[in-house]
Amino acid sequence: MTAPLPPGLAAAVMVRRDEFVLNVELSAEPGEVIVLLGPNGAGKSTLLEVLAGVLRPDTGRISVAGVLLDDTARRLHVDKARRRVGFVVQDYLLFPHMNVVENVAFGLRARGMRREHAQSHAIAWLERMGLEGFERRKPRELSGGQAQRVALARSLIVDPRLLLLDEPLAALDAGSRPKVRAELRRHLESYPGCTIVVTHDPIEAMLLATRVVVLESGEIVQDGTPSELARHPRTEYVARLVGLNLLRGTASGTVVEVGPHAVVAVAREVSGAVYVAFPPHAVTISTDRPVGSARNVWPGRVTDVEAHGDLVRLTIDGTVPMLADVTPVAVADLGLGPGSDVWASVKASEVTVYPA
Numbered sequence: 001m002t003a004p005l006p007p008g009l010a011a012a013v014m015v016r017r018d019e020f021v022l023n024v025e026l027s028a029e030p031g032e033v034i035v036l037l038g039p040n041g042a043g044k045s046t047l048l049e050v051l052a053g054v055l056r057p058d059t060g061r062i063s064v065a066g067v068l069l070d071d072t073a074r075r076l077h078v079d080k081a082r083r084r085v086g087f088v089v090q091d092y093l094l095f096p097h098m099n100v101v102e103n104v105a106f107g108l109r110a111r112g113m114r115r116e117h118a119q120s121h122a123i124a125w126l127e128r129m130g131l132e133g134f135e136r137r138k139p140r141e142l143s144g145g146q147a148q149r150v151a152l153a154r155s156l157i158v159d160p161r162l163l164l165l166d167e168p169l170a171a172l173d174a175g176s177r178p179k180v181r182a183e184l185r186r187h188l189e190s191y192p193g194c195t196i197v198v199t200h201d202p203i204e205a206m207l208l209a210t211r212v213v214v215l216e217s218g219e220i221v222q223d224g225t226p227s228e229l230a231r232h233p234r235t236e237y238v239a240r241l242v243g244l245n246l247l248r249g250t251a252s253g254t255v256v257e258v259g260p261h262a263v264v265a266v267a268r269e270v271s272g273a274v275y276v277a278f279p280p281h282a283v284t285i286s287t288d289r290p291v292g293s294a295r296n297v298w299p300g301r302v303t304d305v306e307a308h309g310d311l312v313r314l315t316i317d318g319t320v321p322m323l324a325d326v327t328p329v330a331v332a333d334l335g336l337g338p339g340s341d342v343w344a345s346v347k348a349s350e351v352t353v354y355p356a
């Protein structure tokens with residue numbers, strides 16, 4: 001007897017594209033949001049295309065929600081149109097000649113649902129996405145954020161068990177990104193299936209992911225929670241990308257309260273629930289309380305010291321826990337090691353702040 005297939009995603013595939021080889025084993029539980037990171041050409045889009053059924057694996061197996069979608073040993077391949085997999089690509093690929101309702105209803109129509117029925121489902125989804133009033137517009141009459149929501153509604157309406165998002169926010173301008181990102185996060189929180197999101201943006205990764213998987217040269221080089229990755233990056237690429245201090249707090253004016261007696265000063269006025277982020281290299285470490293111009297000065301204790309490329313990454317515990325990258329010379333001069341009491345300072349201008 002064969003073991004039952006898992007309720008989430010289970011994939012072990014090898015795909016060749018000319019010289020490039022993707023060789024990946026990946027599984028995910030329902031409800032997990034995996035952010036897939038990796039340098040250009042690492043194979044992220046290739047992996048999504050294989051999972052979506054756009055590409056066939058050379059060898060391997062893929063199952064989603066207990067259903068086998070590919071099994072090369074048995075010559076089994078479920079066509080992309082018949083997979084319960086939603087795939088949202090970077091440029092949305094909305095049908096330009098169809099209006100918004102028709103775009104969203106498309107998947108249901110393709111499955112044979114009657115037109116009126118499919119459209120009333122689509123209208124309900126548009127309402128859920130905050131898009132009422134846009135039903136009859138054509139894709140070219142939408143903003144980037146609206147088009148992104150239409151694309152998401154179009155994928156979710158067919159109740160996929162796996163949702164694949166290839167750089168879902170890349171087409172948005174910097175101004176609308178934080179808001180759409182927060183919306184996307186809310187949608188993903190209530191989505192019961194597995195999600196895989198490809199992004200190049202570390203903030204997006206840290207905000208959306210319950211788990212981060214890093215792909216380099218067609219192989220998974222690291223897999224863990226965002227904070228595990230930030231604390232113990234295993235490659236230069238990971239270190240550069242996700243080595244980010246990220247805190248959640250409540251803002252008022254230019255001050256964000258991130259914990260009891262812990263505040264972070266930021267350079268612009270904000271209010272309400274926010275995230276604040278700053279890179280480890282923006283942190284200055286001293287053993288005496290500094291008297292400079294930095295508005296953020298926190299006491300802490302070094303708990304971990306790790307070589308990290310040309311620098312040394314310190315894990316600091318205190319009112320504001322953080323990672324700090326310092327030079328080996330500074331470590332030697334200040335005599336730093338686990339247990340050292342230090343002052344960490346960060347300029348307000350180095351802190352990024354955005355809505356939670």
Ligand SMILES: Nc1ncnc2c1ncn2[C@@H]1O[C@H](COP(=O)(O)OP(=O)(O)OP(=O)(O)O)[C@@H](O)[C@H]1O
Nearest residue numbers: 017018020038039040041042043044045046047215
């Ligand atoms: N249609 C194709 N035919 C042959 N090779 C391809 C094709 N598409 C991509 N490749 C190759 O496959 C490799 C992985 O590409 P892929 O697009 O999956 O990477 P990626 O991680 O998504 O990169 P990026 O971040 O630049 O989008 C690259 O070496 C690329 O040249």
